[in-house]
Amino acid sequence: MQLRFSSLYAAIVLVFAATIASAIEVRTAVLRVDYQTQLPISRFDYIPEDVGFAGALLADEDNSTTGSFLGHSYKTLTRATTPEEAEAALRDILEDGIRLIVVLADQDDLLRLTDQAAQADALVFNAAAPDSGLRSDECRANLLHTALSYGQMADAVAQFALWKKWPQWLLVSGSNPEDRALADAYRHAARKFGATVVEERMFEDTGGARRTDSGHVLVQRQLPVFMQDTKAHDVVMTADATDYFAAYLPYHLWTPRPVMGSAGLRPAQMHGGHEAYGATQLQSRFEKLAGRYIRDADYNTWMALRAVGEAVTRAETATPEGVRDYLLSEDFELASFKGQGVTFRPWNGQMRQQVLLYDDRVTVSVSPQDGFLHQHSPQDTLGLDKPESNCTAFD
Amino acid sequence: MRALSALAVVATLTAGLAVWSAPAMAGKAFVSNERGNTITVVDTEKWEVITEFFGGNRPRGITMSPDGRKVYVCASDDNLVRVFDADTYEELPSLPSGPDPELFILEPSGTRLYIANEDDNLVTVTDTETRTVLAEVPVGVEPEGMGMSPDAKWVVNTSETTNMAHFISTEDYKIKHNVLVDQRPRYAQYTADGTRLYVSSEIGGTVSVMDIAPDGTPSLIKKLTFEVPGVLPEWLQPVGIKVTADGSRVFVALGPANRVAVVDGNSLDVLDYIIVGQRVWQLDFTPDEKFLLTTNGNSNDITVIDVAREKAIKSIQVGEQPWGVVTQRNGGN
Missing domain, CATH: 3.40.50.2300 (Response regulator)
Structure with a gap:
C-alpha cells in the first residue's frame, strides 16, 4: 500500500514537472x-x-x-x-x-x-x-x-509573362516615389529574365479626387489617346503602387494587349x-x-x-x-x-x-514558374538573391 | 449462451460464404473524382471502367463497409457522408459527418466511422447503423489523415496546420498522445501487426515512422526523406501511404513528383521510385495485394502497380481529378 502511494505520487510529480517545463506564455x-x-x-x-x-x-x-x-x-x-x-x-x-x-x-x-x-x-x-x-x-x-518585396512581385509577374512567351513589354508607371520604385523592380526583372522594355510611359499623378461622378466618361476618352503610337509590344506592364491609374488601363488601351502588374494579372500574397x-x-x-x-x-x-x-x-x-x-x-x-x-x-x-498571380477573381497561376531554376531554391528566383543583396546585418 | 453460439454459427457461415464467393466475383475499385463529382467504378481484372456515377459534391475520402456492400464517400461540399450500394450504385441514406468531411476511417466491425472535419478542428464519430453522431473530438487545426490500429483501440488523426498526429482512444474518445511531425501531415497508416505507424508530411517532404508499444504508446524513430534526380525537392510531397500485410514494403505517393516511393519496411531505406500519373495522392491495394492503385489528380487517371515486380503496368482514365480509391473486399454479394 505504501509503495502504491509513493509510485502514484512519483507519477503526479512527473506529470506536473513535464507541464511546468514546457509551459510557455x-x-x-x-x-x-x-x-x-x-x-x-x-x-x-x-x-x-x-x-x-x-x-x-x-x-x-x-x-x-x-x-x-x-x-x-x-x-x-x-x-x-x-x-x-x-x-x-x-x-x-x-x-x-x-x-x-x-x-x-x-x-x-x-x-x-x-x-x-x-x-x-x-x-x-x-x-x-x-x-x-x-x-x-x-x-x-x-x-x-x-x-x-517589390522585387519578388515583379519577378513573379515577369516569369509568367516569359512562360507565356510575351517578352516585349510596354512599361507604364506612375510618378510617385513608390510607383518609381516598383517600376525599377519591373526593369530589373526584364533584365534578369531576358524581357525587353520596348518603351516606357509615365502617367503623371496630378492629384485631385479619386471619386468623381461619371469620371469614367473622361477616362474612356483620355486614356486610349495617352496609349497610342507605341512601339510593338506583347504586354502592358504597369507600376502603380499608389493605385491611381492602372486599374483603368485594361479596357482603355489603344492596342489591345494583356495588362499585368498593378492591374490585370496582379501579384498577391493571398x-x-x-x-x-x-x-x-x-x-x-x-x-x-x-x-x-x-x-x-x-x-x-x-x-x-x-x-x-x-x-x-x-x-x-x-x-x-x-x-x-x-x-x-x-x-x-x-x-x-x-x-x-x-x-x-x-x-x-x-x-x-510563392507568389499568387490573380485577376481579381481567381488564381491564374503561381510563381515561380516551371523552368526558372536556382541552385538552392526556386523561390530564390524571386526577389534579391544572396549575391544581389547588400545586406550585411545577418553576417 | 444458446443465443451466443447461434450468433457464432451465423458469423462463421457468413465468413465462409464470403471467402467462397470471392473468386467468382470480378473485383472492383471505386475512385472518387473530386472535381467531376463522380465515382468511377473500375474492374480490377480487366482493368476497364465499368461505370461512373454521381458521388456528391466534392467527393474526396472513400471507403467501403467490411462486407463490401456499401461505398462511403466524404462529400465535402455537402457536409455529409454519402452512401452507395456497391452493386447497384444506388444511393442509400446519407450519414451525418460534421462540416467539410475530408477523410475517414471505418472500424473493422463496420459500425463506427471516424471522420476528419477539415474546417472545424474536429473528428466526428458516426454510427453507420443508427446514422447518428456518437462523439465529436476536438483536435488540431485542419484535421485530415485518419488511421486506425488493427485492434481498433486507437484512431490517429493528423492535423495539417498544427502538424501533429493525435492518438485518440476509441474507448473514451479522448486524445492520449500527441506527436509533432513535419509540416502538413496528410495521412496515417498502421502496419497490419500494429507495431508501427507511418505519417506523411506533404510540405515537410517526410514520412515520420513511429514504433507503437503494446499499450499503444508511440515513439518517433525516424523520418524518411526522398530524393529523385531531376525533381525539385519542393515537389517531393508525400501523401498516401500503404503497407503490405507482412510489413516488408511501404508505398508512398509523392504528389506532384508523379512518383510512388518504394520503402523497405525493415531497413526503412527508400528502394525505388515508380513513375505514375500526375499529382499522385491516394493509394489502395487490391484485396489479394497483387496490385496497388494510385489516384493521379492532374492526369485524370489511376495507375496500376504490380506489387511483386514494383512496376507500373497500366493506367486507366477515370473522372475529373481523382482523389481517393478503395477496392472492394469480400466481393460484395
Whole structure:
C-alpha cells in the first residue's frame, strides 16, 4: 500500500514537472501605423478597420489550438497608431514586456521603429513594406520580412509573362516615389529574365479626387489617346503602387494587349478567391472570424505570428534571439497554402514564398514558374538573391 | 449462451460464404473524382471502367463497409457522408459527418466511422447503423489523415496546420498522445501487426515512422526523406501511404513528383521510385495485394502497380481529378 502511494505520487510529480517545463506564455504585438491616404480607385479596395489585426486573431487561434496540446498559450496585443504617435505606442508595447512585434508601416517608419525595438532587443516582423532597400542596404539584424518585396512581385509577374512567351513589354508607371520604385523592380526583372522594355510611359499623378461622378466618361476618352503610337509590344506592364491609374488601363488601351502588374494579372500574397493547396480552410477560418475576405496584410501578419508559433512549438523558445535563430535555421519551415513551404533567407531576413498571380477573381497561376531554376531554391528566383543583396546585418 | 453460439454459427457461415464467393466475383475499385463529382467504378481484372456515377459534391475520402456492400464517400461540399450500394450504385441514406468531411476511417466491425472535419478542428464519430453522431473530438487545426490500429483501440488523426498526429482512444474518445511531425501531415497508416505507424508530411517532404508499444504508446524513430534526380525537392510531397500485410514494403505517393516511393519496411531505406500519373495522392491495394492503385489528380487517371515486380503496368482514365480509391473486399454479394 505504501509503495502504491509513493509510485502514484512519483507519477503526479512527473506529470506536473513535464507541464511546468514546457509551459510557455507567448506574448506578441501587432503595431499598425495608419496614414492619411487618398481613397483607392475601387471601393472594393477600401481598407477595413481591422486589417492586419484579423490575421493576428486567426494566428492566435491557430497557435493556441496547437499550444493546447503542449501547454503553450498565445496572446497578441493589437494597436493602431499614427506616424506621430508610433514611437510612444511602441514604447508602451516594449514597456509591457513584449519583444516579438509585427509592424505594418511604410519604410521610413518601419526603420525608425525597428531601431527603437533593437534598443530593447526586440524582434520585428515587417508585414507591409515592400521596398527593396529594406532587404539590402537598409536591412536590420532584428527585422524579418513576411511582406513580399517589390522585387519578388515583379519577378513573379515577369516569369509568367516569359512562360507565356510575351517578352516585349510596354512599361507604364506612375510618378510617385513608390510607383518609381516598383517600376525599377519591373526593369530589373526584364533584365534578369531576358524581357525587353520596348518603351516606357509615365502617367503623371496630378492629384485631385479619386471619386468623381461619371469620371469614367473622361477616362474612356483620355486614356486610349495617352496609349497610342507605341512601339510593338506583347504586354502592358504597369507600376502603380499608389493605385491611381492602372486599374483603368485594361479596357482603355489603344492596342489591345494583356495588362499585368498593378492591374490585370496582379501579384498577391493571398487573396480571398484562392482555394488550392488547402487554402479553402484558411479562407473559411479567416472569414468566420473577420466577416470579410483576407488581405495581404492579414496574411503577412498571420504568417509572422505562425512562424513565432512554430519556433515555440518546435524549439520551445519565445525569446527574440531564440525565435530569430530558429526561423533563420535550416529546421524552420511553414506551410503557406501556396503549394510549398516557406522559409527565411538567412542573408536578409526575407521570407521566401510563392507568389499568387490573380485577376481579381481567381488564381491564374503561381510563381515561380516551371523552368526558372536556382541552385538552392526556386523561390530564390524571386526577389534579391544572396549575391544581389547588400545586406550585411545577418553576417 | 444458446443465443451466443447461434450468433457464432451465423458469423462463421457468413465468413465462409464470403471467402467462397470471392473468386467468382470480378473485383472492383471505386475512385472518387473530386472535381467531376463522380465515382468511377473500375474492374480490377480487366482493368476497364465499368461505370461512373454521381458521388456528391466534392467527393474526396472513400471507403467501403467490411462486407463490401456499401461505398462511403466524404462529400465535402455537402457536409455529409454519402452512401452507395456497391452493386447497384444506388444511393442509400446519407450519414451525418460534421462540416467539410475530408477523410475517414471505418472500424473493422463496420459500425463506427471516424471522420476528419477539415474546417472545424474536429473528428466526428458516426454510427453507420443508427446514422447518428456518437462523439465529436476536438483536435488540431485542419484535421485530415485518419488511421486506425488493427485492434481498433486507437484512431490517429493528423492535423495539417498544427502538424501533429493525435492518438485518440476509441474507448473514451479522448486524445492520449500527441506527436509533432513535419509540416502538413496528410495521412496515417498502421502496419497490419500494429507495431508501427507511418505519417506523411506533404510540405515537410517526410514520412515520420513511429514504433507503437503494446499499450499503444508511440515513439518517433525516424523520418524518411526522398530524393529523385531531376525533381525539385519542393515537389517531393508525400501523401498516401500503404503497407503490405507482412510489413516488408511501404508505398508512398509523392504528389506532384508523379512518383510512388518504394520503402523497405525493415531497413526503412527508400528502394525505388515508380513513375505514375500526375499529382499522385491516394493509394489502395487490391484485396489479394497483387496490385496497388494510385489516384493521379492532374492526369485524370489511376495507375496500376504490380506489387511483386514494383512496376507500373497500366493506367486507366477515370473522372475529373481523382482523389481517393478503395477496392472492394469480400466481393460484395
